[in-house]
Amino acid sequence: MNLLLEIEKVGHYYADHTALEDVNLEIAQGELVSIVGPSGCGKSTLLRCIAGLIKPSQGRIALNGVQINDVPDNLAVVFQDYSRSLLPWLTVRDNVALPLRRRGRSKAERQATALRVLEAVGLGGAAQKYPWQLSGGMQQRVSIARALAYRPALLLMDEPFGSVDAQTREDLEDLVLQVRNEGMTILLVTHDIDESVYVGDRVVVLSRAPGRIVADLAVGLPSKRDQITTRELPEFVHMRAEVGRLVRA
Structure with a gap:
C-alpha cells in the first residue's frame, strides 16, 4: 500500500x-x-x-x-458553494486554466489543458461562456474540471453535490468515479x-x-x-x- x-x-x-x-x-x-x-x-x-x-x-x-x-501545492479542494469559487469576470476556460499558472505552464499549455478537461466533463461547448451564464450543475462541473486540470495528488470534496438536482448529482457522482x-x-x-x-x-x-x-x-x-x-x-x-x-x- x-x-x-x-x-x-x-x-x-x-x-x-x-x-x-x-x-x-x-x-x-x-x-x-x-x-x-x-x-x-x-x-x-x-x-x-x-x-x-x-x-x-x-x-x-x-x-x-x-x-x-500550510496549503500544500499538490492538493485541490472542491467546495459546496461553487459559485463563490469561480471568478465571474473570467470565462469558463480561463477559470479552469487559472491554477495552472502555479504549475509554471505557458498560456497555450494552460488553455489546451483547460479545453481538454472541459471536454471530459461534458462542457466543451461552454468554454467561452462565463460562470453566471451556466446552470448550477454546470458551474459545479467547472469547479471539478479546474481541480482535475491541476492534477493534484489529493482531491478534497466538501459536500460538492449538495446544491444540484438529483439527475445532475448522479452524473457528477459517476464523473468522480x-x-x-x-x-x-x-x-x-x-x-x-x-x-x-x-x-x-x-x-x-x-x-x-x-x-x-x-x-x-x-x-x-x-x-x-x-x-x-x-x-x-x-x-x-x-x-x-x-x-x-x-x-x-
Missing part, C-alpha cells in the same frame, strides 16, 4: 466547543474515501485541516510524508449515505461532536458501478443500512 495521507491524533477546538478529538486515519494512493456523520460533527473542519486552511489544535497531518503546515478509476486519490465529505456508499472504496463515520471516527468500513462493491444496478445489489443495501445505523447512533 502506497500511503498518501496520514492523520494522527488530530483534534481541533474552537472558543466555545470541541469540533474534533483524537482522529486517526490513513488513506492510500488511489483510494476514494467517503466521510459521513451527523451535522456539526466536524467533517468540514477535518477537511479544512487537511487542506492547510486551518491548523489543528493538536495532532499531525502529513501528505506524502510531509507534515501539512471515473476520476478515481484514473488513479486520483479523493476524500469526499457528504451528508448523503447512499452517495457515500455508491462512490466510496471506504466509508468513514464520525460521531457527534466532538467528532471521532467510530467506523471505517470497506465497501465491497464492484469497482465498475451503475446508478441503477449497483444500488439494487444486496451488498449496497446492507452497507447503506449499516452506515445509516452508525450515523444515527
